[in-house]
Amino acid sequence: MRLNRQMNAGDIAREIAWSRREFLRGAAAVVAGGATTSFARAHTSVARNRQKAVVVTFGGGARDEETFAPDGQENIPNLVQTLFPQSTFYAQVINRGILGHYVATASLATGVYETFNNFAAVSPHNPTVFEYFRKDLRRRATDAWVVAPSNGFNRIGESDHRLYGAGLGAGVILPKHLLAAALPSQGLGNYEHLLRDNYEAPFNTPALAGNEVEMERLHHLLKLSVTDFSAHARSLASPDELSVYIARRLMRELAPSLLWVTLHDIDIAHSGAYSLYIDGIRRSDRLCADIWKTIQSDPEYAGKTTMFILPDFGRDADTDPGGNGFQHHRTGDPLSRTTWMMVMGPGIRQGVVIDRPVESIDLVPTLGSLLGFSARLAHGTPLVEVVS
Ligand SMILES: [Zn+2]
Structure with a gap:
């Protein structure tokens, strides 16, 4: 995409x-034979x-460049060819908050741009979606779960808001942390690729607390032994595969x-290694x-x-002369926010942009x-194309 330097942020986002x-x-x-123009309304009215x-x-x-652009589409065949034709696609989702992964994900989960230090061990300050869901609908603790990548996310399931908070949040599973805990006797050598916790400096590991689930409880909830968990982990290529393995197990058991x-x-990408x-x-x-x-193959879903x-959020053009254009998200430019x-x-309408x-x-x-x-304290607005 060629962006004109005179364009303002809104113009660039529109472009x-x-x-x-x-x-x-x-x-x-x-x-799909031009499905983008179809407004096929799928079957509706699920109670x-x-x-x-x-x-x-x-x-x-x-x-x-590496995803939706013509040369990038070979990297995302499932999103473009399988999932897009079934979906409503929002092409311009703006993130006006802090571009750090924990604080930004917490903002996604509260509907308010959280402003805490991304690397601090704190709960979101506004109620999370899990608390609204469980409190309003009177759902039990096992009905809301988060599977998250690293130790910094251990508090994302529950805010410190006085009207919600304690006891109302989601269970949080950090598969990498569980794996590390399960392994000391066997050594970490075969698992290092699964345990990398953070791709950015400053690297730190906030103390664990919150709703994080320990291995013993996971064993009970997911009927997954430490031995089976670590044996299966050995067959996986990355931390995300480990997360999805746990997510599927959650879906099946709970x-x-x-x-x-x-x-x-x-x-x-922060490492600078394009491949x-x-x-x-x-x-x-x-x-x-x-x-x-x-989801499609499980009758519960x-x-x-x-x-x-x-x-x-996105990645930025990285104005640092040493940067290579795909690496970071630190300039706060429209590319990194759109x-x-x-x-x-x-x-949900299918194949609609x-x-x-x-x-x-x-x-x-x-x-x-x-x-x-009711997400009563969230600042966003329900998306009419999804909810009406
Ligand atoms: Zn990052």
Whole structure:
């Protein structure tokens, strides 16, 4: 995409959205005979109390060059050819918050731009979607779960808000942390590729606390022994594969109505290794399709589950002369703030691109309208194309 230096941030975001529409129009015309123009309304009217939602976020988005642009589409065949034709695609999702992965994901989960230090061990200050869901709908603790990449996310399931908070949040599973805990006697050598915790400096590991689930409880909940867990982990290529393995196990054993999975492999881009960044994109693309397939094949989920896929934010053009254009997200430029979202499930229009600007914080109120709870303190707005 050629961006004119005179353009303001809004113009650039609009240009990005327009390009994505054109890219997808081209791809869909080849794949689905021009499904972008169809407003096919899928089967609707799933009773609200049976509705489920699965949210998949990427910690660290990717540039369009490696994804939706014509030359990038070979890296995301599942998103473009399989999932897009079934989805409503928001081409211009603006994140106006802090571009650090924990704080940004917490903002996605509260519907308010959280302002705490990304590297601090703190809970979100505004109620999370899990608390609204459980309190309003009187759901038990096992009905809302988060599977997240690293130790910094251990508090994402529950805010410190005085009207919500303690005892109302989601269970949080940090598969990498569980694996590390399961391994001391066997050594970490064979698992190092699964345990890398953070791709950015400053690297630190906040003290663990919050709703994080320990191995013993996981064994009980997921019927997964330490031995089986570590043996299976050995067959996996990356931390995100480990996360999706756990997410599927959760779906099979507990069938939570609200499941949030945060992927993080793409963020290896910070290392500057282009091939690893591409591998991360391809793996994320495949894992999204795997999750959708699991939803379709599980009677607890099929026909009553809405899936949302969105990066927490984008990557920037990196104005640092030493930068290579795909590596970071530190300039706060429109490229790093303008991301996208795919929504699919019963009642969702298929193969539709929405150009108008929406915000990352619209996700939680949208989930509220879909599932029937009030995200009363969230700042976003329900997305009319999804909820009406
Ligand atoms: Zn990052």
